[in-house]
Amino acid sequence: MTTAAAALSRLSLNQKTTNAWSLPEAVAGCLRAGIPAIGVWREPLHEIGVAKARAVLDDAGLRVSSLCRGGFLTAIDPADRRKALDENRAAIDEAAALGTDTLVMVVGGLPEGSRDLAGARGRVADAIARLAPYAGERGVRLALEPMHPIFTADRGVLATLGEALDLAEQFPPDQVAVVIDTFHLWWDPQVEQQIARAAGRIAAFQVCDWITPLPADTLLSRGMMGDGHIDFAHLRRVVEAAGYTGDIEVEIFNAEIWAADPDQTLRQMKDRYLATVWDGP
Amino acid sequence: MTTAAAALSRLSLNQKTTNAWSLPEAVAGCLRAGIPAIGVWREPLHEIGVAKARAVLDDAGLRVSSLCRGGFLTAIDPADRRKALDENRAAIDEAAALGTDTLVMVVGGLPEGSRDLAGARGRVADAIARLAPYAGERGVRLALEPMHPIFTADRGVLATLGEALDLAEQFPPDQVAVVIDTFHLWWDPQVEQQIARAAGRIAAFQVCDWITPLPADTLLSRGMMGDGHIDFAHLRRVVEAAGYTGDIEVEIFNAEIWAADPDQTLRQMKDRYLATVWDGP
Numbered sequence: 001m002t003t004a005a006a007a008l009s010r011l012s013l014n015q016k017t018t019n020a021w022s023l024p025e026a027v028a029g030c031l032r033a034g035i036p037a038i039g040v041w042r043e044p045l046h047e048i049g050v051a052k053a054r055a056v057l058d059d060a061g062l063r064v065s066s067l068c069r070g071g072f073l074t075a076i077d078p079a080d081r082r083k084a085l086d087e088n089r090a091a092i093d094e095a096a097a098l099g100t101d102t103l104v105m106v107v108g109g110l111p112e113g114s115r116d117l118a119g120a121r122g123r124v125a126d127a128i129a130r131l132a133p134y135a136g137e138r139g140v141r142l143a144l145e146p147m148h149p150i151f152t153a154d155r156g157v158l159a160t161l162g163e164a165l166d167l168a169e170q171f172p173p174d175q176v177a178v179v180i181d182t183f184h185l186w187w188d189p190q191v192e193q194q195i196a197r198a199a200g201r202i203a204a205f206q207v208c209d210w211i212t213p214l215p216a217d218t219l220l221s222r223g224m225m226g227d228g229h230i231d232f233a234h235l236r237r238v239v240e241a242a243g244y245t246g247d248i249e250v251e252i253f254n255a256e257i258w259a260a261d262p263d264q265t266l267r268q269m270k271d272r273y274l275a276t277v278w279d280g281p
Numbered sequence: 282m283t284t285a286a287a288a289l290s291r292l293s294l295n296q297k298t299t300n301a302w303s304l305p306e307a308v309a310g311c312l313r314a315g316i317p318a319i320g321v322w323r324e325p326l327h328e329i330g331v332a333k334a335r336a337v338l339d340d341a342g343l344r345v346s347s348l349c350r351g352g353f354l355t356a357i358d359p360a361d362r363r364k365a366l367d368e369n370r371a372a373i374d375e376a377a378a379l380g381t382d383t384l385v386m387v388v389g390g391l392p393e394g395s396r397d398l399a400g401a402r403g404r405v406a407d408a409i410a411r412l413a414p415y416a417g418e419r420g421v422r423l424a425l426e427p428m429h430p431i432f433t434a435d436r437g438v439l440a441t442l443g444e445a446l447d448l449a450e451q452f453p454p455d456q457v458a459v460v461i462d463t464f465h466l467w468w469d470p471q472v473e474q475q476i477a478r479a480a481g482r483i484a485a486f487q488v489c490d491w492i493t494p495l496p497a498d499t500l501l502s503r504g505m506m507g508d509g510h511i512d513f514a515h516l517r518r519v520v521e522a523a524g525y526t527g528d529i530e531v532e533i534f535n536a537e538i539w540a541a542d543p544d545q546t547l548r549q550m551k552d553r554y555l556a557t558v559w560d561g562p
Binding site for chain 1: 391396397398402429430431433434435440441443444447467468469470471491493494495497498499509510511512
């Protein structure tokens with residue numbers, strides 16, 4: 001039996017869920033709602049700068065569950081590849097400066113006009129090999145995020161947790177880990193088996209729902225927990241059985257939720273988190 | 282070196298690609314375009330009846346590459362399950378009467394309000410076990426169609442070829458086989474390995490493209506070959522290496538294509554088929 005207080009002590013607001021808020025606004029919102037952790041995005045981070053952000057977060061006493069995001073490693077042109085590696089080193093530095101050990105990696109899709117999926121996956125592996133030691137030396141893990149196959153073409157060529165682990169396992173777990181995101185992985189017939197395999201490499205656990213009919217913009221197609229088809233309590237138990245007891249981030253890209261009052265979103269998110277991730281169906 | 286004539290001798294029009302045409306119209310269109318085979322759908326088949334359809338197809342000398350579709354086997358209510366089994370037996374009978382050995386099976390999504398994916402998959406397996414001998418006795422294979430994970434919730438809980446094969450392999454290959462559809466499977470990091478495993482069980486090979494941005498209606502989100510991200514020649518070679526040298530069906534659900542002149546669609550389809558499935562990138 002988990003108490004609500006114990007469950008809520010693991011809740012984290014991924015900033016994307018309250019996309020209208022600046023980082024200080026999101027931090028203040030978490031304080032009002034009693035949410036102890038936050039997943040930070042780089043764009044709002046850059047708006048105020050890393051040093052000031054760190055001060056705001058420390059003053060509030062919030063944990064930073066992750067920094068989103070590095071990645072986009074599939075470019076073919078050598079100059080573009082160098083630029084991507086530099087950008088990822090900057091993201092690693094920012095994660096370290098913020099005091100989080102987790103940089104979420106969205107690895108990138110097929111380059112414009114390319115149909116060479118194996119080639120794109122190979123370039124991701126090559127780039128991870130170049131970045132992993134740099135990350136590890138700074139106390140940051142590259143957290144590979146396998147993405148729903150709806151995004152294979154244009155966002156993330158790592159399509160399954162098994163594939164992400166095949167890559168991650170080539171590196172020490174303090175350099176390369178994985179993200180378990182329910183939206184991306186819930187459909188996979190191997191999800192339980194692969195989460196068990198991921199033990200020791202789970203850097204983040206993110207939740208949001210798969211809703212139907214799918215909203216027209218696939219990037220904004222995620223739903224509040226309970227509005228869709230995912231059995232969150234089941235996946236939470238599988239993740240716990242793999243030894244992960246860290247923060248549970250709610251990350252929802254959804255135009256309707258972004259248009260709502262963010263404080264109301266946080267209240268709903270807490271209620272739904274308790275009802276679906278913990279009590280379960 | 283494959284000649285265009287040899288390649289075109291394997292081309293099949295899946296009726297859905299020319300959704301505005303009745304079955305006799307589609308047959309006449311195939312004759313005008315020199316397309317030797319057709320994948321028939323049950324709804325237009327019922328419009329004219331199986332006996333008349335068979336006469337029209339035989340007069341034209343067209344092969345029937347498949348009948349679409351059986352399935353929808355995930356209902357929980359016993360009466361609904363009996364009804365689904367009866368409906369599938371009728372579809373098997375129709376396939377036999379049309380002279381095709383392939384009934385494409387879209388297995389169904391989660392029942393309304395259910396989040397029990399494992400339960401739905403279990404009910405599919407149970408229903409296939411009940412239908413497989415009936416199909417085999419009539420010379421028809423149940424061709425399980427693993428569907429893109431965009432459809433796991435609402436259309437097909439079999440999400441990968443590996444999962445479909447795990448089920449198919451419980452039965453003789455003349456009872457249960459699989460469909461290789463590029464749209465559904467192209468993203469899978471295991472697709473090559475699983476197609477090789479499918480040797481002897483490939484009942485149909487269907488092609489259409491994954492396009493971005495994805496059209497708003499996910500059911501109509503398929504593209505003409507060459508308009509998207511799939512390397513068709515690569516997958517065709519992998520399928521051939523697994524021993525499949527049968528018909529290659531073009532099946533495209535797309536509102537723009539459905540609104541176009543079907544004869545023009547057939548001309549474009551032939552050109553694109555030669556350029557992408559055969560010549561390749």
